[in-house]
Amino acid sequence: MGLTIRQKADRIGGFRFVSVFLMETLAKWIPTTPELEAKVLFGRHVWVLAQHADQLGRRTGELRAPAQYSHPPTEGYVRVLETLASSAGTVERVAAFYDAFLPDLERRYREHVAAVDHIDDEPSVRIIEHILFDLARLHQEREAFAAQRPDLALVNAQWPAQIAALAAGEKEVVGERPVAQAAAETA
Amino acid sequence: MSETPNDTKVVGGVVLRRDPVREACFRVVHSDAEMQEWPDMSEISRRERLHRHMNNETAAMEIAARCLVDFPETPWELRMSLARQVADESRHTALLFRRLKELGGFKGEFPVANFEWGVTMMLDDLPGRLAVQNRTFEAGLMDILGTMRRRWREAGDSATADLLETILVDEINHVRFANRWIKRLTREDPRVLLKVARAVRFLAQVTEQLAPKPGDLNAVGVAWTEERRLPPAVNIEDRHEAEFTDGEIAEILRQAGFRSIVPATPGG
Numbered sequence: 001m002g003l004t005i006r007q008k009a010d011r012i013g014g015f016r017f018v019s020v021f022l023m024e025t026l027a028k029w030i031p032t033t034p035e036l037e038a039k040v041l042f043g044r045h046v047w048v049l050a051q052h053a054d055q056l057g058r059r060t061g062e063l064r065a066p067a068q069y070s071h072p073p074t075e076g077y078v079r080v081l082e083t084l085a086s087s088a089g090t091v092e093r094v095a096a097f098y099d100a101f102l103p104d105l106e107r108r109y110r111e112h113v114a115a116v117d118h119i120d121d122e123p124s125v126r127i128i129e130h131i132l133f134d135l136a137r138l139h140q141e142r143e144a145f146a147a148q149r150p151d152l153a154l155v156n157a158q159w160p161a162q163i164a165a166l167a168a169g170e171k172e173v174v175g176e177r178p179v180a181q182a183a184a185e186t187a
Numbered sequence: 188m189s190e191t192p193n194d195t196k197v198v199g200g201v202v203l204r205r206d207p208v209r210e211a212c213f214r215v216v217h218s219d220a221e222m223q224e225w226p227d228m229s230e231i232s233r234r235e236r237l238h239r240h241m242n243n244e245t246a247a248m249e250i251a252a253r254c255l256v257d258f259p260e261t262p263w264e265l266r267m268s269l270a271r272q273v274a275d276e277s278r279h280t281a282l283l284f285r286r287l288k289e290l291g292g293f294k295g296e297f298p299v300a301n302f303e304w305g306v307t308m309m310l311d312d313l314p315g316r317l318a319v320q321n322r323t324f325e326a327g328l329m330d331i332l333g334t335m336r337r338r339w340r341e342a343g344d345s346a347t348a349d350l351l352e353t354i355l356v357d358e359i360n361h362v363r364f365a366n367r368w369i370k371r372l373t374r375e376d377p378r379v380l381l382k383v384a385r386a387v388r389f390l391a392q393v394t395e396q397l398a399p400k401p402g403d404l405n406a407v408g409v410a411w412t413e414e415r416r417l418p419p420a421v422n423i424e425d426r427h428e429a430e431f432t433d434g435e436i437a438e439i440l441r442q443a444g445f446r447s448i449v450p451a452t453p454g455g
Contacts, residue, residue, distance in 0.1 A: 034208045036245065057263065
């Protein structure tokens with residue numbers, strides 16, 4: 001995939017937008033989720049997602065975009081994020097986040113890595129490989145949460161599948177920035 | 188589940204932010220008189236101390252988390268520090284819960300209060316919240332931990348003492364980043380100092396109004412004495428680490444009746 005520098009910056013900036021949004025979503029859920037174990041789970045992962053955003057944001061600064069540049073996703077993908085954030089109920093939140101949304105995001109990261117030239121865009125590839133390594137750990141800790149709280153169950157059994165379907169239905173995270181807009185934002 | 192925990196409650200005539208959500212097993216109370224605290228290091232007192240500290244760390248996590256949500260335009264470096272603080276407080280909560288269970292305790296064994304959340308979340312600007320939560324409450328925790336690690340060790344519980352050492356080190360970082368950012372933000376915009384002053388004044392008013400009086404009893408009949416009402420001995424060494432100035436430490440010492448913790452000897 002022969003991406004231009006602008007396209008590379010936009011895609012990395014799009015992943016950064018998602019990381020920041022997820023960080024804020026977990027942060028928003030912490031005081032409004034009753035179970036202590038869930039608060040702890042979300043709290044630990046706020047920092048993981050902040051680090052992902054930071055690494056991606058450093059990379060945008062190397063790609064003729066501002067450092068810590070977040071590229072807004074498509075309208076459809078924003079709807080996916082907002083629906084995820086609207087999850088109510090502890091297990092609905094945990095399942096929507098870890099079981100439905102994150103696997104889709106991981107697929108998108110893998111597809112990006114598979115599509116780019118690993119020598120041409122090695123710095124971005126290394127960052128995403130690191131992120132994928134971290135996300136695997138998040139799943140392990142979500143499993144540990146389930147073991148700690150076997151008493152909790154979904155109230156809305158369809159909710160995780162709805163989030164997964166919504167995410168899978170969006171082809172791209174980000175759209176293309178018009179050249180003039182990109183130039184103005186970089187100036 | 189409430190999405191916007193912005194409701195208020197009135198406690199002793201003071202308007203505070205309504206509590207963050209807690210599991211049904213917890214009994215949330217709103218005053219020192221309703222708390223069950225013992226001044227000694229008996230088994231029940233140890234469990235209550237851990238239980239209370241666990242809830243306070245949970246609230247600290249919740250406050251830092253809300254700062255990330257409420258102030259998205261904050262400089263990214265400061266947001267990173269807040270995100271790290273969320274994770275640190277989360278680890279502290281988990282560590283204290285684990286230790287509580289090791290000592291035979293359980294969630295909800297004692298009442299909990301969310302005073303820090305109630306006060307800090309009434310402030311609608313980040314410098315004010317940093318001034319109250321990090322520079323005051325967390326710095327106060329540094330003082331308390333400076334004393335309590337020794338008391339736990341003297342009581343023969345080095346595992347809990349070591350845990351408190353771990354928490355103390357993290358709290359120094361939280362206080363230090365708040366000190367640095369308040370100074371930086373004030374340099375960039377002197378009006379920030381007014382927000383900080385307003386926040387500190389609000390905390391002083393609330394504390395004055397709600398602090399127990401000498402002779403008041405708590406829920407297990409323990410009286411508040413003049414000594415118990417004093418601020419804890421000042422942890423001078425760690426306040427220096429957290430970048431309080433000599434002048435600020437002198438003022439805190441004065442408020443604490445010039446009681447301080449003797450710094451640890453090198454290698455000690």
